[in-house]
Amino acid sequence: GAVVSQHPSWVICKSGTSVKIECRSLDFQATTMFWYRQFPKQSLMLMATSNEGSKATYEQGVEKDKFLINHASLTLSTLTVTSAHPEDSSFYICSATGTSETQYFGPGTRLLVL
Amino acid sequence: LAKTTQPISMDSYEGQEVNITCSHNNIATNDYITWYQQFPSQGPRFIIQGYKTKVTNEVASLFIPADRKSSTLSLPRVSLSDTAVYYCLVAPNTGFQKLVFGTGTRLLVSP
Numbered sequence: 001g002a003v004v005s006q007h008p009s010w011v012i013c014k015s016g017t018s019v020k021i022e023c024r025s026l027d028f029q030a031t032t033m034f035w036y037r038q039f040p041k042q043s044l045m046l047m048a049t050s051n052e053g054s055k056a057t058y059e060q061g062v063e064k065d066k067f068l069i070n071h072a073s074l075t076l077s078t079l080t081v082t083s084a085h086p087e088d089s090s091f092y093i094c095s096a097t098g099t100s101e102t103q104y105f106g107p108g109t110r111l112l113v114l
Numbered sequence: 115l116a117k118t119t120q121p122i123s124m125d126s127y128e129g130q131e132v133n134i135t136c137s138h139n140n141i142a143t144n145d146y147i148t149w150y151q152q153f154p155s156q157g158p159r160f161i162i163q164g165y166k167t168k169v170t171n172e173v174a175s176l177f178i179p180a181d182r183k184s185s186t187l188s189l190p191r192v193s194l195s196d197t198a199v200y201y202c203l204v205a206p207n208t209g210f211q212k213l214v215f216g217t218g219t220r221l222l223v224s225p
Contacts, residue, residue, distance in 0.1 A: 004157075034212060043201070044158070044215040093157045101207050105150075105157035 002028050004096050006106035013084055014114055021079045021109045023094030029074035030096035034103065035067075038091040050077045084113045118202045123220040132189045134219050136202030139183045146207040147178060147185045152199045152218070161200075162187070163207070189221075197223045 003026040013019050023033055032051050036044040048069050050056040056069035068080040077096075081088055089112050095103040119137040126132045138147070146165050150158035162169055164176040164185070175188040189196060199218040205211045 006157075036215075043217055046212055046214065049212055091155065095157070095213075102148075102160055102163065103213060104160065108155065108157045110155065 002096075002098065002102070002104040004030075004094065004104050004106040006092075006094060006109050008109060009107065010110040010112075012112045012114065015085050016083055018080055018082045019084055019111060021081070021092055021094075021111075023077045023079070023096065023106050025075045025096040025098065025104075028096075028098040030077075030098050031074065032097050033071055033077040034095045034097075035069060035077075035079050036093045036095070038093060038108075040091075044093060047079075081111065084111070086113045089113045117214075118204055118216045120200075120202055120216060120219045122217060123222070125222050125224065126192055127224050128193055129191050132192050132196070132221060132223075134187045134189075134200055134202075134221070135184060136187070137184045138202070138204045141182050141204050142206075144206045145204045147176065147182075148203045148205070148213075149174070149176065149187045150201045150203065152201065158201060165207075192221075192223045194223050194225065197221060 050071040
């Protein structure tokens with residue numbers, strides 16, 4: 001089946017630094033990727049939709065200058081959390097879709113900002 | 115996007131059949147119903163998807179009545195490893211359609 005990977009699986013950083021999270025579709029080409037954020041005991045919240053070669057579409061309330069998304073190829077999308085602060089600590093999950101019309105999710109990245 | 119309503123939590127024992135019902139009263143004609151499973155600190159895993167009547171795969175069955183305003187995920191003979199959160203989502207089956215996750219159902223399977 002379709003496999004989506006994320007790297008790193010967890011990261012700890014100091015407040016004010018930037019962190020980049022990669023999302024890769026390993027065995028299919030993903031024309032669209034989605035980024036979600038999940039706080040403890042809560043559901044997934046969609047942050048943005050990313051289409052290869054174009055600018056991401058952000059959900060209301062998500063700061064596009066803080067959460068930079070790049071979808072430069074059909075197998076890679078990146079999320080950069082700029083000037084991270086403790087309130088950005090969360091579980092970040094990406095999903096990807098190709099021709100199968102089903103969204104496949106990555107394993108997630110745990111971010112802890114100190 | 116159609117809103118979904120599920121029970122917050124359910125308890126079961128190993129070997130039992132578990133049925134989780136999801137309400138989606140304002141489902142659109144071109145919407146499909148998809149269920150995902152999520153374990154702690156992992157991304158959601160696709161379980162099953164359907165449009166009407168009944169769909170079955172090696173993991174679960176999905177029952178959808180004629181009016182499609184609800185659906186039921188059936189897990190046969192659950193085991194401890196089925197303890198997870200189960201999400202019901204309703205959206206057009208384009209793959210490019212963003213998914214809106216509800217609260218999900220937290221299933222606890224006990225020995």
